[in-house]
Amino acid sequence: MKKKIEKMEFEESISELERITSVLGEGNLSLKEASDLYTKGILLRDHCKKILEEVELKLSQISPNNNETANIVVKGETEL
């Protein structure tokens, strides 16, 4: 389960987390189901947190070729 979650995009993860939270909130689950969901929820939360903490801004600039050919070169990358 952990590996699968690590591959998930942020939006997907947080939607799933949202769903799990509401299902768990309703409460009519077996103890096994509840504990599985809880474990998954915690993994998702940590995954989301990690994404949020690791985001960083990179600025790239495209420099189109003067002779109108399609190839595009990244002029420079600025860490801000």
Add this chain to the structure above:
Amino acid sequence: MTEEEFTVSRLSALIKRSLETNFGRIKLTAEVSALKIHSSGHAYFSLKDEGAVIDAICWRSTLQRLQHQLENGLKITCFGKVSSYQMQSKYQFVIEKFEPAGIGNLLKLLAERKQKLAKEGLFDPNLKKRIPKFPKIIGVITSPTGAVIRDIVHRVKQRFPTKILLWPVLVQGNEAAAQIEKALDGMNSLPENPSNSENSRPDVLIVARGGGSFEDLMPFNEENVVRAVFRSKIPVISAVGHETDTTLIDYVSDLRAPTPTAAAEFATPDRLKLLQDLERFSFQLQFSAYGILKRSRLRLKAVDSLNIGWFLSERKQRIDLVSERLDKNIWNFTTQKKVQLAKLQLTKPVFKYNLNELSDKLKFAFVDIVKNSGHRLNIAVNNLESCSYLNILRKGFSWAETSDRNPISSVKEARNFTKFTLNFSDGSLTVYTKQQVSLWESES
């Protein structure tokens, strides 16, 4: 030459009247320069063209009524009249109404273009693409220098640091429209998943420009730009000029932002809010899980006390009952024994632990039993004897029977026989009957 003598004041007044009556209201096209807004609110400036200049004035009340603002270098078409300031005898143009020169034609052209494009369905609200909540790359089409890109980068960094891909373009002048169109198409032609991930296609585009004159914003009204936005597969956010400026790109874009900073906000989620959401989810998760655990524990407890407890207590009750009965029985038994013992002690006091006494007692008891038995035997024998028919016979009774020893118990039966036997206590006697008569008959 007349000898009429004028005063300066009179001459000045005459000039003023002459100017005002000869020219009347006129329409004038010129460029504004040397603009000075006096603290009174009146505007003093010059109107010029390539060859000449004339002083101009616009009263505060007029200025307030008009939609446009005067600025140096602005070409205007104005309506007004020529007048003179009597005290100095300086003539000037008094403006009653003005609008930027040529703008009327331009506006008309734009209105027509807008109508045409709308008819084609380019502004259809149903065709708007959804702005992704979590873009991985934000493409920005704007000038590489200036406040706009700085504002966008700053805001994106604050909210949700995301990769920004800038496509630099001119944002005003004759070449701007073509460059913007090329940038839009270029962004769309970037590979979605390239082997080197640096230059992959953005998930959202921002086309931005800071504030400027109507003419400055013109590239964003150009048809080729509008069409390029329309054919973009990537959602486009437009942020051109100030909030009050609306260009055709704002109608065709998927989302219109009032400023470049706002565009950056529309393109990014709010990280702080997301972190708060996460905290909230985390709390809810734990709260719910705790709730479920607590409920399960309560259920377990309930099962414990209800079923197992009940089961146990039922058995306990049974044990209690049995033991009570046992107690009672033991008590009964011992008291019985005690009473028996007391009886024995009454009949003959004995020393408890004297074996001889005990054996004596046993002996006596045995003798008693034997005696009793003898006595009881006598009684039984007596009873038995008293029941014997012989005793009855001794009392004077007899019984009759046939020769084959069947009892005869009535006259009726006796009539059937000529001979029967009468038994007495001391023997028997055979009786022969002469005639068959009943006892009752013979008596009567």
